[in-house]
Amino acid sequence: SYVLTQPPSVSVAPGQTARITCGGNNIGSKSVHWYQQKPGQAPVLVVNDDSVRPSGIPERFSGSNSGNTATLTISRVEAGDEADYHCQVWDTSGDQYVFGTGTRVTVL
Amino acid sequence: EVQLLESGGGLVQPGGSLRLSCEASGFVFSGNAMNWVRQAPGKGLEWVSAISFSGGRTYYADSVKGRFTISRDNSKNMVFLEMHSLRAEDTAIYYCAKDHSPNYPLYYLEYWGQGTLVTVSS
Numbered sequence: 001s002y003v004l005t006q007p008p009s010v011s012v013a014p015g016q017t018a019r020i021t022c023g024g025n026n027i028g029s030k031s032v033h034w035y036q037q038k039p040g041q042a043p044v045l046v047v048n049d050d051s052v053r054p055s056g057i058p059e060r061f062s063g064s065n066s067g068n069t070a071t072l073t074i075s076r077v078e079a080g081d082e083a084d085y086h087c088q089v090w091d092t093s094g095d096q097y098v099f100g101t102g103t104r105v106t107v108l
Numbered sequence: 109e110v111q112l113l114e115s116g117g118g119l120v121q122p123g124g125s126l127r128l129s130c131e132a133s134g135f136v137f138s139g140n141a142m143n144w145v146r147q148a149p150g151k152g153l154e155w156v157s158a159i160s161f162s163g164g165r166t167y168y169a170d171s172v173k174g175r176f177t178i179s180r181d182n183s184k185n186m187v188f189l190e191m192h193s194l195r196a197e198d199t200a201i202y203y204c205a206k207d208h209s210p211n212y213p214l215y216y217l218e219y220w221g222q223g224t225l226v227t228v229s230s
Contacts, residue, residue, distance in 0.1 A: 001170070031215070031216075033215075033216035033217075035153070035217075037153075041222075042203055042220040042221060042222050042223060043153065043203070043217075043220050044220070045216065045217065045218060045219075048208070048215075048216050049216075054218075084152075086152060086153050088153075088216065088217075090213055090214050090215060090216075092213055095167050095212075096155060096167065096169060096170075097143070097145075097155035097158070097214065097217075098155070099145075099152060099153040099154065099155060100152070101152055102152035102153070
Protein backbone atom coordinates (compact mmCIF):
# COMPACT_ATOMS: atom_id res chain seq x y z
CA SER A 1 0.00 0.00 0.00
CA TYR A 2 1.04 3.60 -0.54
CA VAL A 3 3.04 5.20 2.27
CA LEU A 4 3.37 8.89 3.17
CA THR A 5 6.24 9.92 5.43
CA GLN A 6 6.39 13.13 7.47
CA PRO A 7 8.97 14.37 10.00
CA PRO A 8 7.65 13.86 13.56
CA SER A 9 8.29 17.44 14.56
CA VAL A 10 9.22 20.88 13.30
CA SER A 11 10.15 23.81 15.53
CA VAL A 12 10.01 27.41 14.40
CA ALA A 13 10.29 30.85 15.97
CA PRO A 14 7.40 33.29 15.68
CA GLY A 15 7.53 35.29 12.46
CA GLN A 16 9.70 32.71 10.72
CA THR A 17 8.75 30.14 8.07
CA ALA A 18 7.83 26.52 8.78
CA ARG A 19 8.14 23.89 6.06
CA ILE A 20 6.52 20.49 6.57
CA THR A 21 7.35 17.77 4.09
CA CYS A 22 5.34 14.74 3.00
CA GLY A 23 7.27 12.08 1.13
CA GLY A 24 5.81 9.42 -1.11
CA ASN A 25 6.75 7.48 -4.24
CA ASN A 26 6.08 9.81 -7.19
CA ILE A 27 3.74 11.87 -5.00
CA GLY A 28 4.01 14.65 -7.57
CA SER A 29 1.61 12.67 -9.77
CA LYS A 30 -1.08 12.77 -7.06
CA SER A 31 -3.16 15.51 -5.50
CA VAL A 32 -2.05 16.20 -1.94
CA HIS A 33 -4.21 17.69 0.78
CA TRP A 34 -3.24 19.02 4.21
CA TYR A 35 -5.08 19.16 7.53
CA GLN A 36 -4.34 21.11 10.70
CA GLN A 37 -5.30 19.55 14.02
CA LYS A 38 -5.03 21.55 17.22
CA PRO A 39 -4.99 19.70 20.58
CA GLY A 40 -8.38 18.25 21.48
CA GLN A 41 -9.96 19.38 18.22
CA ALA A 42 -10.99 17.79 14.95
CA PRO A 43 -8.82 18.22 11.86
CA VAL A 44 -9.40 21.18 9.58
CA LEU A 45 -8.56 21.28 5.87
CA VAL A 46 -5.95 24.00 5.23
CA VAL A 47 -4.73 23.14 1.70
CA ASN A 48 -6.32 21.00 -1.00
CA ASP A 49 -5.12 20.03 -4.47
CA ASP A 50 -1.46 20.65 -3.59
CA SER A 51 -1.76 24.41 -3.21
CA VAL A 52 -5.37 25.61 -2.97
CA ARG A 53 -6.50 27.35 0.21
CA PRO A 54 -10.10 26.77 1.29
CA SER A 55 -12.16 29.79 2.21
CA GLY A 56 -11.10 31.26 5.54
CA ILE A 57 -7.56 29.87 5.54
CA PRO A 58 -4.90 32.62 5.81
CA GLU A 59 -2.63 33.34 2.86
CA ARG A 60 0.29 32.42 5.12
CA PHE A 61 -0.50 28.77 4.34
CA SER A 62 0.73 27.51 0.98
CA GLY A 63 1.61 24.21 -0.61
CA SER A 64 3.66 22.66 -3.37
CA ASN A 65 4.15 19.18 -4.79
CA SER A 66 6.77 17.75 -7.10
CA GLY A 67 8.70 14.54 -7.57
CA ASN A 68 8.67 12.52 -4.37
CA THR A 69 7.91 15.36 -1.94
CA ALA A 70 4.97 17.61 -1.15
CA THR A 71 5.49 20.59 1.14
CA LEU A 72 3.21 22.68 3.32
CA THR A 73 4.70 26.10 4.05
CA ILE A 74 3.54 28.36 6.85
CA SER A 75 4.90 31.89 6.52
CA ARG A 76 5.12 34.42 9.34
CA VAL A 77 4.34 31.72 11.89
CA GLU A 78 2.11 32.67 14.81
CA ALA A 79 1.58 31.00 18.17
CA GLY A 80 -1.87 29.92 16.99
CA ASP A 81 -0.30 27.79 14.24
CA GLU A 82 1.00 25.33 16.83
CA ALA A 83 -0.70 22.05 15.89
CA ASP A 84 -0.32 18.68 14.23
CA TYR A 85 -0.33 18.71 10.43
CA HIS A 86 -1.32 15.71 8.33
CA CYS A 87 -0.92 15.19 4.58
CA GLN A 88 -3.31 12.96 2.64
CA VAL A 89 -3.81 11.43 -0.80
CA TRP A 90 -6.32 9.10 -2.41
CA ASP A 91 -4.54 5.89 -3.43
CA THR A 92 -6.18 4.71 -6.63
CA SER A 93 -4.31 1.40 -6.65
CA GLY A 94 -5.83 0.40 -3.33
CA ASP A 95 -9.00 2.49 -3.41
CA GLN A 96 -8.12 3.91 -0.03
CA TYR A 97 -7.36 7.23 1.61
CA VAL A 98 -3.81 7.41 2.92
CA PHE A 99 -2.67 9.83 5.61
CA GLY A 100 0.87 10.82 6.42
CA THR A 101 2.41 10.03 9.78
CA GLY A 102 1.76 13.57 11.02
CA THR A 103 4.06 16.46 12.02
CA ARG A 104 3.83 18.43 15.24
CA VAL A 105 4.69 22.08 14.71
CA THR A 106 6.01 23.81 17.81
CA VAL A 107 6.29 27.58 17.97
CA LEU A 108 9.27 28.48 20.11
CA GLU B 109 -23.01 25.95 8.13
CA VAL B 110 -21.95 22.32 7.75
CA GLN B 111 -22.38 20.31 10.92
CA LEU B 112 -21.53 16.67 11.56
CA LEU B 113 -22.54 15.16 14.88
CA GLU B 114 -21.26 11.70 15.81
CA SER B 115 -22.77 9.50 18.48
CA GLY B 116 -22.72 5.90 19.66
CA GLY B 117 -19.22 5.62 21.08
CA GLY B 118 -18.51 4.02 24.44
CA LEU B 119 -16.81 1.20 26.27
CA VAL B 120 -17.11 -2.28 24.76
CA GLN B 121 -15.43 -5.57 25.54
CA PRO B 122 -13.06 -7.25 23.08
CA GLY B 123 -15.08 -9.23 20.57
CA GLY B 124 -18.08 -6.99 21.06
CA SER B 125 -20.03 -4.77 18.68
CA LEU B 126 -20.94 -1.12 18.43
CA ARG B 127 -22.84 1.08 16.00
CA LEU B 128 -21.74 4.65 15.37
CA SER B 129 -24.03 7.29 13.88
CA CYS B 130 -23.34 10.64 12.25
CA GLU B 131 -26.07 13.20 11.67
CA ALA B 132 -25.30 15.78 8.98
CA SER B 133 -26.75 19.21 8.32
CA GLY B 134 -25.96 22.37 6.40
CA PHE B 135 -25.43 20.80 2.97
CA VAL B 136 -27.16 18.53 0.45
CA PHE B 137 -26.29 15.26 2.15
CA SER B 138 -27.20 13.04 -0.82
CA GLY B 139 -24.65 14.84 -3.00
CA ASN B 140 -21.44 13.77 -1.26
CA ALA B 141 -19.59 10.66 -0.25
CA MET B 142 -19.07 10.30 3.50
CA ASN B 143 -16.21 8.87 5.51
CA TRP B 144 -15.15 7.58 8.90
CA VAL B 145 -11.62 8.33 10.08
CA ARG B 146 -10.17 7.30 13.43
CA GLN B 147 -7.35 8.42 15.67
CA ALA B 148 -5.93 6.18 18.39
CA PRO B 149 -4.71 7.96 21.54
CA GLY B 150 -1.54 9.90 20.77
CA LYS B 151 -1.42 8.59 17.20
CA GLY B 152 -2.02 9.91 13.69
CA LEU B 153 -5.12 9.78 11.53
CA GLU B 154 -6.26 6.48 10.02
CA TRP B 155 -8.96 6.38 7.37
CA VAL B 156 -11.50 3.64 8.12
CA SER B 157 -14.26 3.60 5.52
CA ALA B 158 -16.16 5.58 2.90
CA ILE B 159 -19.52 5.36 1.16
CA SER B 160 -20.58 6.95 -2.12
CA PHE B 161 -23.34 9.55 -2.36
CA SER B 162 -25.99 6.93 -3.15
CA GLY B 163 -24.63 4.22 -0.91
CA GLY B 164 -23.99 2.06 -3.93
CA ARG B 165 -20.25 1.85 -3.43
CA THR B 166 -18.29 1.33 -0.22
CA TYR B 167 -14.60 1.33 0.64
CA TYR B 168 -12.71 -0.04 3.64
CA ALA B 169 -9.25 0.04 5.13
CA ASP B 170 -7.60 -3.37 5.21
CA SER B 171 -7.51 -3.22 9.02
CA VAL B 172 -11.32 -3.25 9.31
CA LYS B 173 -12.42 -5.12 6.16
CA GLY B 174 -14.83 -7.90 7.05
CA ARG B 175 -15.51 -6.51 10.54
CA PHE B 176 -16.93 -3.02 9.88
CA THR B 177 -19.85 -2.02 7.64
CA ILE B 178 -20.65 1.51 6.52
CA SER B 179 -24.12 2.55 5.44
CA ARG B 180 -26.18 5.69 4.98
CA ASP B 181 -29.79 6.87 5.06
CA ASN B 182 -30.18 9.87 2.76
CA SER B 183 -33.76 10.43 3.92
CA LYS B 184 -32.44 11.10 7.44
CA ASN B 185 -29.10 12.70 6.53
CA MET B 186 -27.23 10.06 8.46
CA VAL B 187 -24.26 7.77 7.99
CA PHE B 188 -23.49 4.76 10.16
CA LEU B 189 -20.58 2.51 11.02
CA GLU B 190 -21.41 -0.96 12.27
CA MET B 191 -18.40 -2.43 14.09
CA HIS B 192 -18.05 -6.11 15.02
CA SER B 193 -15.33 -8.33 16.50
CA LEU B 194 -13.81 -5.28 18.12
CA ARG B 195 -10.19 -5.40 19.25
CA ALA B 196 -8.12 -3.32 21.65
CA GLU B 197 -6.42 -1.72 18.64
CA ASP B 198 -9.77 -0.33 17.49
CA THR B 199 -9.73 2.02 20.48
CA ALA B 200 -9.81 5.53 19.03
CA ILE B 201 -11.76 8.68 18.44
CA TYR B 202 -13.92 8.09 15.39
CA TYR B 203 -14.58 11.11 13.17
CA CYS B 204 -17.27 11.45 10.55
CA ALA B 205 -16.12 13.50 7.54
CA LYS B 206 -17.78 14.94 4.44
CA ASP B 207 -16.02 14.13 1.20
CA HIS B 208 -15.44 16.67 -1.55
CA SER B 209 -16.49 14.05 -4.11
CA PRO B 210 -19.80 12.27 -4.64
CA ASN B 211 -18.27 9.05 -5.88
CA TYR B 212 -15.12 7.36 -7.14
CA PRO B 213 -12.44 8.54 -7.10
CA LEU B 214 -12.67 10.11 -3.67
CA TYR B 215 -10.65 13.23 -3.14
CA TYR B 216 -10.36 14.99 0.23
CA LEU B 217 -12.29 15.60 3.42
CA GLU B 218 -13.89 19.04 3.50
CA TYR B 219 -15.50 18.99 6.94
CA TRP B 220 -15.11 16.87 10.05
CA GLY B 221 -17.25 16.25 13.09
CA GLN B 222 -15.90 16.46 16.63
CA GLY B 223 -15.67 12.69 16.98
CA THR B 224 -16.90 9.98 19.31
CA LEU B 225 -14.63 7.88 21.51
CA VAL B 226 -14.65 4.11 21.24
CA THR B 227 -12.80 2.18 23.94
CA VAL B 228 -12.32 -1.57 23.57
CA SER B 229 -11.30 -3.05 26.89
CA SER B 230 -12.26 -5.76 29.35
